[in-house]
Amino acid sequence: MYRACGSFSETYSDDMALMRTRWQWLALAILMVGLVCYPLVASSGWIRFATITGITIISVLGLQILVGLTGQVSVGQSAFMGIGAYFGAIAAMKFHMPFPLPILVGATGAAIVGVLFGLPAARIKGFYLALTTLAAQFVFQFTIVRLPDSWFGGSAGISVAPPVIFGVQINSTVGFYYLTLPFTVLAVFAALFIMRSRVGRALISVRDNDLAAEVTGINVIYYKVAAFGLASFFAGLAGGLLAYENKLAHFEQFTLFESIWYLGMLIVGGMGSILGAVLGAVSLRFVQEILALVSPRMAELLPGARYDIAFPMINVVLGVLIIVFLIYQPRGLAHLYRRGERYARVWPFPY
Amino acid sequence: MLWETLLRVLVSGIANGAIYASVAVGFSIIYRSGKVFNIAQGEMLMLATFMAMTFFGMGMNHWVALALTATAMGLLGLGVERFVLRPLVGQSEMALFMATLGLLLVLNGLGVIMFGTEPRLFPDVLGTERWLVGTVSIKQSAVLGTALVAGSVAGLAWFFRSTRTGLFMTAVAESHQIARSLGVNVQRSIGLSWAIAGVVATISAAAFMSGRSVSPEIASIAFVALPVVLLSGLESIGGVMLGGIIVGVGQSMAAAWLDPYTEGGASLLFPFALMMLILLFRPQGLFGWKRVERI
Amino acid sequence: MQPIVMQQGPPPASSAAPIAPVLSVTNVEVRYQGSILVLKNVSLTVGEGEVVALLGSNGAGKTTTLKSISSLIQSEEGRVTEGQIHFLGAHIHNQDPVSTVRRGLVQVMEGRRVLEHMSVEQNLIVASAPIKANRQRLRQALDEIYGVFPILAEFRDRQSGYLSGGQQQMLVIGRALMAKPRLLLLDEPSLGLSPLLVHTIFKSIARINRELGTSILLVEQNAKVALGVAHRGYVLENGRIVMEGTRHELLNNEDLKEFYLGISATGQRKSFKDIKQYRRRRRWLG
Numbered sequence: 031m032y033r034a035c036g037s038f039s040e041t042y043s044d045d046m047a048l049m050r051t052r053w054q055w056l057a058l059a060i061l062m063v064g065l066v067c068y069p070l071v072a073s074s075g076w077i078r079f080a081t082i083t084g085i086t087i088i089s090v091l092g093l094q095i096l097v098g099l100t101g102q103v104s105v106g107q108s109a110f111m112g113i114g115a116y117f118g119a120i121a122a123m124k125f126h127m128p129f130p131l132p133i134l135v136g137a138t139g140a141a142i143v144g145v146l147f148g149l150p151a152a153r154i155k156g157f158y159l160a161l162t163t164l165a166a167q168f169v170f171q172f173t174i175v176r177l178p179d180s181w182f183g184g185s186a187g188i189s190v191a192p193p194v195i196f197g198v199q200i201n202s203t204v205g206f207y208y209l210t211l212p213f214t215v216l217a218v219f220a221a222l223f224i225m226r227s228r229v230g231r232a233l234i235s236v237r238d239n240d241l242a243a244e245v246t247g248i249n250v251i252y253y254k255v256a257a258f259g260l261a262s263f264f265a266g267l268a269g270g271l272l273a274y275e276n277k278l279a280h281f282e283q284f285t286l287f288e289s290i291w292y293l294g295m296l297i298v299g300g301m302g303s304i305l306g307a308v309l310g311a312v313s314l315r316f317v318q319e320i321l322a323l324v325s326p327r328m329a330e331l332l333p334g335a336r337y338d339i340a341f342p343m344i345n346v347v348l349g350v351l352i353i354v355f356l357i358y359q360p361r362g363l364a365h366l367y368r369r370g371e372r373y374a375r376v377w378p379f380p381y
Numbered sequence: 382m383l384w385e386t387l388l389r390v391l392v393s394g395i396a397n398g399a400i401y402a403s404v405a406v407g408f409s410i411i412y413r414s415g416k417v418f419n420i421a422q423g424e425m426l427m428l429a430t431f432m433a434m435t436f437f438g439m440g441m442n443h444w445v446a447l448a449l450t451a452t453a454m455g456l457l458g459l460g461v462e463r464f465v466l467r468p469l470v471g472q473s474e475m476a477l478f479m480a481t482l483g484l485l486l487v488l489n490g491l492g493v494i495m496f497g498t499e500p501r502l503f504p505d506v507l508g509t510e511r512w513l514v515g516t517v518s519i520k521q522s523a524v525l526g527t528a529l530v531a532g533s534v535a536g537l538a539w540f541f542r543s544t545r546t547g548l549f550m551t552a553v554a555e556s557h558q559i560a561r562s563l564g565v566n567v568q569r570s571i572g573l574s575w576a577i578a579g580v581v582a583t584i585s586a587a588a589f590m591s592g593r594s595v596s597p598e599i600a601s602i603a604f605v606a607l608p609v610v611l612l613s614g615l616e617s618i619g620g621v622m623l624g625g626i627i628v629g630v631g632q633s634m635a636a637a638w639l640d641p642y643t644e645g646g647a648s649l650l651f652p653f654a655l656m657m658l659i660l661l662f663r664p665q666g667l668f669g670w671k672r673v674e675r676i
Numbered sequence: 677m678q679p680i681v682m683q684q685g686p687p688p689a690s691s692a693a694p695i696a697p698v699l700s701v702t703n704v705e706v707r708y709q710g711s712i713l714v715l716k717n718v719s720l721t722v723g724e725g726e727v728v729a730l731l732g733s734n735g736a737g738k739t740t741t742l743k744s745i746s747s748l749i750q751s752e753e754g755r756v757t758e759g760q761i762h763f764l765g766a767h768i769h770n771q772d773p774v775s776t777v778r779r780g781l782v783q784v785m786e787g788r789r790v791l792e793h794m795s796v797e798q799n800l801i802v803a804s805a806p807i808k809a810n811r812q813r814l815r816q817a818l819d820e821i822y823g824v825f826p827i828l829a830e831f832r833d834r835q836s837g838y839l840s841g842g843q844q845q846m847l848v849i850g851r852a853l854m855a856k857p858r859l860l861l862l863d864e865p866s867l868g869l870s871p872l873l874v875h876t877i878f879k880s881i882a883r884i885n886r887e888l889g890t891s892i893l894l895v896e897q898n899a900k901v902a903l904g905v906a907h908r909g910y911v912l913e914n915g916r917i918v919m920e921g922t923r924h925e926l927l928n929n930e931d932l933k934e935f936y937l938g939i940s941a942t943g944q945r946k947s948f949k950d951i952k953q954y955r956r957r958r959r960w961l962g
Contacts, residue, residue, distance in 0.1 A: 103475050105482065150661055157418050157478045158664050161607060165653040165660075168604060172653075176646030287489075290482050297479060342493035349486030356480050357468040545801060545809070548794070552802040555791045562748055562785055564777030564806035564855055616793075670793055 046226065065211060069204045081207045081275055083315040084214035085268045090295045090311040091221040091304065092264025097293070098302035099230060100257040101237030102151060106163035107265050107292045109170035112284030114140040114266025116174065119188040119279035129193040133213075136273075137266035144262020151254040155240070167286050174281045187280030190273050206275050213271060217264060221304050224260065233257055234302075287345065291318075294352040300362025309363040314351070318344050389517045390633040396523040398629025399530040403585035404606035405613065405621040406534055407578040412615045413554035414574035417466060417477045423603025424488035425582040429454050430590050430599060431496040433583065434503060443506045451583040458579030462572045492597045500596040507591040526588035531622060533584050537577075538619035550574060554616060555670075605632075608656035614669020624667070628652055697721040697762075698859050698891045699745065699781070704759035704769070706737075706744045708752065714740045715915045717759070720893075722859060727885050727892045729906035731899045731926075731936060737915040738895040739786060742861045745893070746783035747773040764858065778806045780858035784851075786867060786895075788844040792837030796828055799836050799847055803854035821850040824880060842873035846880065853884065859891045860884070866898045874898070878905050899936035903927055911936070 039045035049055050069077050093107045118136030121127045127135065147166040151159055174182045182188065192201040193209065200209055224230050232253050235243040244250045273279040291314065299310020325340040355362060404422055411419040419425075429450055436446035465480055507522035507529075540547040552560040553570040561567050590599075609628045613620030632648050639647035659666065699722040706715035715737050722728045732738045743749040744756050745763075747770065761769040768776050791799050800818055809817065822829035825846040831839060836847055845865055852860055865881065866874040882905045884890050896902035903909055909926045911919035919932065926932050 101475075103478065150657070154660055154664050156474060158660055160475075160478060161611070162657060162660055164604070164607070165656050168653050169650060172646060172649040176644045176649070287486070290486055293479060293482060294486075339494050342490035345486040345490030346494070347490075349483040349488075349490065352483030352486070353465055353480055356472070356476055356483070357465075360472070360476065542798075545804065545814075548798050548802050549805055551794060551798070552791050555793055556789070558748065558751055559785070559789050559791060560802070561751070561773050562746065562777070562783055562789075563803045563851065564774050564782070565802065566774050566805075 048222065062215075065215075069207050074203045077203045077207050079315065079319050081203070081210045082272075083312055084207075084210040085271045085275065086292075086295070086315055087214050087308055087311040088217040088271070089265050089268035090292050090299070090307045091217050092261040092268070093292050093296055094302070094304065094307040095221065095224060095233065095264070096257050096261035097296055098300075098306070099225065099233040099237060100254060102155065102254065102257060103157065103160040103293070104163040104258075104261065105160055105286065105289050105293060106147070106166040106170075107261065108284040108286075108288035109163075109167040110140045110144050110262040110265035111269030111272065111288075112170055112174070112279075112281055113143050113262075114269030115273035115279040115284070116182055116188065116269075117266070118270030119190045119273050120182075122190055122193075123188060129195050133267060133270035133274075136270035137263045140266025140269065141259045141263040144265070145255055145259040148255045148258025148262075151258065152251045155254075163289075164286070167289055170284070171281050183279075187278050187282075188273075189278050190276075192277065193274055209274070210271055213267065217267065218304060218308065221264075221307070225304060229253070229256075291344075291348055294348050296362075297352050297360075298355050298362055300364030301360075303364045305367065306362050306364035309367065313363060314348060317347060317351070321347060385515055385517055386637055388514065390637050391630060392517060392519055392523070393636075394630030394633035395626055396520075396527055396629070397632060398609075398625035398627070399527040399622075400585060400589040400602060400625075401606040401609040401628055402534060402621040402625025403530045403581060403588060404603050405610035405625060406537060406618060407581045407585070408603075408606065408610040409613070409615055409618060409621060410537070410574045410581065411578050412610075414550060414571045415466065415477070415553075416474055417481060418474075418615075419484075419578070420478065420481045420603075421485040421488055422578065422582070422606070423600035424485055424492065425454065425457070425579060426585050426602065427492050427597050427600040428457070428488060429579075429582040430503065430586040430595055431492060431597075433586055433590075434496075434501065434595075437504050443504065447506070447583060447587050450586070451580045454579035454583050455576040456579070458575035458577070459572050462575035466571070466575075467568065489597065489600060492600070496597060498596055498598075500594040503590040503593050503595050505592040506587060509592065520592075522591040526591060529584065529588040533581065534619065534622050537581075541618055546573070605652045608652045608659060610666075611656060611659045611664070612666050614666030616670045617666065617668035620666070620668035628655065631655065696724050698724050698726075698764060699893065700762045701741070701745065702760045702762070704741075704744065704761060705757050706740055706749065706754055707757045708754045710755070710757075713915070714754070715744065718912070718915070718917055719759075720910050720917065720920070722891050722893050725885070725889050725891055726908065727881070727894060727906045729899075729902035729909035730893060730895045730912060731897075731902060731909055731932075732912035733897065736912045738912055739863055740915075741912065742783055742863050742893070742895055744769065746781060746861055747771050747776050748783060748785070774806075777855060777857075780856070781861070782852040782855050782857040782859075783861040784848050784863060784865070786863040788841065788848055788867075790836040790839070790844050790847055790851075792835070794836060795833050796836050796839070796847055797832040799851050800828075800854050803851040806855045817854055817856070821853055824853065824884060825850045841869055842876065845869060845873075845877055849877070849880065849884075853888070853890070857890060859893065862892060862894045864895055864897065866896060866901055874901055881905055899926075899932070 049058060068080060072080065089107060089111055093104060096102055096104050114136035116136075117139035118132040121132035121135040147162060150162045175185055177184070179186070192199050194200070200206065232243070232248050235246070235248060236250050236253050240250050269284070272283065276283065295310035295314045296307060297310070298314055299308070300306025321343045322340045325338070325343045328343065329339045359366065404426060407422045407425065408419060411417055411422070432453055433446055433450040436449055437443065441449070461484060465484060466477065469477055469480055505522065507525040510521040511518045512521070541551050542548075549560070549565045550570045550573065552563070552565055553567050557567050560570070605628070609621055609624040612627060613624035632651050635651040636648035701718060701720045704715055704718045705713070707713050718737070718741060720728070720730070730738050730741060740749065740754065743752070744754065745761055745768070747768065749755070750770070750773065756769040760767060763776070763779060763781050766779065768779065768781065791802065794802070797818065800821055801814065804814055804817060827843055828847060828850055831843065836844065839847060849862070849865065862881065865877050869877065878901055881892065881894070885892055885905070894902055894906060903923050903926055906923055908922050909920065910917050911932065919926070919929070921929065
């Protein structure tokens with residue numbers, strides 16, 4: 031946190047405050063009003079984009095807790111989203127639970143599975159651990175399809191009916207936007223809270239040096255596994271919302287590519303900060319949206335291309351972005367933003 | 382009856398194991414040199430396959446086309462090392478791993494854009510004959526492919542153990558600092574290992590794709606090769622053959638005896654279940670160097 | 677216990693000032709990560725065919741001096757920020773370490789850094805990287821090393837990780853000789869070895885210098901042993917050279933006797949009763 035010289039906190043609550051000045055409160059209020067009013071000005075395509083981005087932010091926040099805070103790379107985040115989606119869909123369709131409950135069921139289920147796949151963290155770390163999350167990704171895909179159709183719907187997936195809140199059925203693009211928004215806002219604040227709490231500090235100490243954390247009395251294994259649980263909870267939440275939004279829970283929405291994209295969002299946004307997760311999710315979803323819009327025209331330019339090149343285009347561009355950010359800006363957009371903020375604060379003076 | 386099933390399982394298991402081994406050897410060559418786990422190895426196989434098919438399509442002699450592909454893939458490997466990995470020297474192993482995830486996206490996307498998603502038939506470069514042993518038919522292409530892979534793996538193992546250049550590369554695998562202090566050009570060794578991995582991808586393509594219908598999805602073979610390289614140990618070259626056969630035969634057995642009850646799930650899940658077990662109980666594999674990151 | 681002093685000693689002819697320095701380090705300053713200053717104004721020379729000892733306690737900067745000469749310091753984010761290092765007339769500071777090895781300057785790093793998963797002979801072959809070698813010349817070079825260290829010939833096919841400490845030390849020294857260096861930098865060859873083995877190793881070092889004519893810059897904490905083979909020596913403290921002289925000057929220097937050889941002026945071992953004086957004089961030295 032950058033502060034002007036001579037400005038100190040006088041109480042602990044001051045020091046922990048998220049909002050320090052009236053201007054920050056104002057900025058937050060404007061942002062909130064903007065988010066609420068967004069559907070009034072945007073076209074339905076962009077409203078849907080915002081909804082998907084909101085859901086993505088939730089999932090990437092979870093991944094930030096696992097990767098950015100705890101230092102455990104996961105290439106299986108979308109599998110845990112899928113588990114949340116399937117559990118949520120079953121809770122809604124088979125057990126007829128009312129709206130917010132299926133999402134919580136999905137998130138909890140994903141968290142439990144996440145803890146199970148996180149258990150190897152007790153013995154291995156680094157990319158060996160990343161490989162177990164990769165295994166989780168494939169186990170998820172192969173299991174869902176091969177289990178009897180009556181369980182998870184086999185290759186057809188499970189369709190999900192629109193949610194009903196206070197007797198109102200939500201079935202419009204705008205409706206889903208307002209359904210997602212509070213979850214996203216809550217998730218951001220929850221992640222901020224986790225990061226600034228004892229848990230967050232413990233996770234960071236585990237990331238920086240697990241041995242040193244262990245000797246200062248932190249139960250390293252507990253926190254390493256718990257990080258998987260937290261990350262999967264966020265993923266499950268996002269997955270449940272996505273199932274409602276798509277009216278379908280289907281394993282093909284939760285592929286390895288999605289998982290790598292989420293990781294890419296962290297790299298582009300910036301590891302270890304909530305702002306980074308949000309910036310990364312928004313910017314890369316935006317890039318994807320633009321590519322999806324322009325790729326049909328680009329396909330015409332390519333000789334003999336008769337197929338949809340949106341998906342491979344997205345892969346190429348995101349892959350390049352991941353590599354470019356790793357090489358040139360490993361601290362991501364969040365770092366750029368903070369540098370810009372610092373620069374603007376003292377402008378026109380150099381310091 | 383049981384004997385015939387067993388023979389069939391062994392034949393298909395070994396043939397599949399060979400392809401896993403050939404991809405796995407690509408993983409280990411690159412891992413040894415720079416502690417980079419190149420998750421995009423399957424994409425390199427896919428690119429080699431389609432590049433070879435493009436050359437075949439131009440009416441080239443098969444062997445000329447494969448030699449050209451091997452050269453191009455070697456250059457691609459060099460390029461990747463030069464422009465993706467070298468700028469990341471000094472960064473954490475995780476950053477390097479994530480860079481190869483980015484590479485996976487790029488190569489996969491390029492492959493799909495250039496070659497489309499529709500399956501195509503790879504020519505029978507290794508012949509079409511079949512031999513009958515009892516009631517089990519053995520394809521000539523499978524035998525030749527397995528032999529090709531086994532020969533290449535043996536050749537590579539010899540190269541890294543007995544030639545000067547190979548020993549330099551093994552020294553780089555042990556410690557960059559020691560290698561540098563002895564005057565070994567570490568960066569060149571790493572580049573060379575990427576080039577070799579590119580050539581190996583071409584060999585895999587030639588050995589396995591003959592007479593098959595291929596699409597960019599073949600890249601996912603690499604994920605089945607993950608347990609193979611983990612089983613043999615990341616630094617071991619010769620061990621991948623044994624690892625490949627264990628995984629291939631295990632998968633065939635699961636396909637023959639468990640799949641009827643699991644709707645084909647057992648053979649798909651087998652490699653990943655095995656991978657979890659290896660990671661949990663012997664992360665350094667059978668022949669790997671004991672430097673596994675543990676707590 | 678008897679101090680270990682080499683019986684044969686260095687040839688007296690070269691105990692005079694060096695004529696043509698193989699290596700000259702002039703006013704070198706070294707920083708890690710651009711800010712942490714480790715060496716200040718260090719100057720030293722090594723003459724043709726000379727053995728020079730660099731003495732000093734833990735953290736004095738001995739290893740850093742060697743690594744800045746061989747440029748291996750770069751992998752630890754260190755740089756020579758001032759001064760110059762010349763080897764056979766060429767600038768070698770902040771260069772690619774590989775090119776320095778090619779010029780004929782090889783460092784043997786501290787701690788017996790063998791390539792532990794490779795055999796003894798494979799270790800030696802790797803070290804032939806800087807020279808152009810065909811099969812026959814490689815064989816010849818190997819036999820030369822086996823001549824200096826016969827034990828290595830005996831264990832040539834053994835995995836070097838399983839050798840004993842002394843054998844590993846011989847291996848790393850022998851390995852460095854594969855490139856036929858003009859100058860060898862030895863970092864703490866006595867570290868963690870028994871007195872008898874230290875004796876053997878230093879006998880070999882003297883022999884290498886005598887028979888192969890290799891100049892040697894030797895870093896040691898064990899001053900007694902080092903001065904047994906060295907023609908001249910430097911004492912490094914807190915990143916500065918605080919003393920220099922020929923073997924005899926250093927062996928007879930009262931301060932060095934006290935601080936590094938543990939012998940007081942009266943010829944008895946130093947007692948810590950005089951700790952005050954010790955501190956004061958240390959300060960003066962530094």
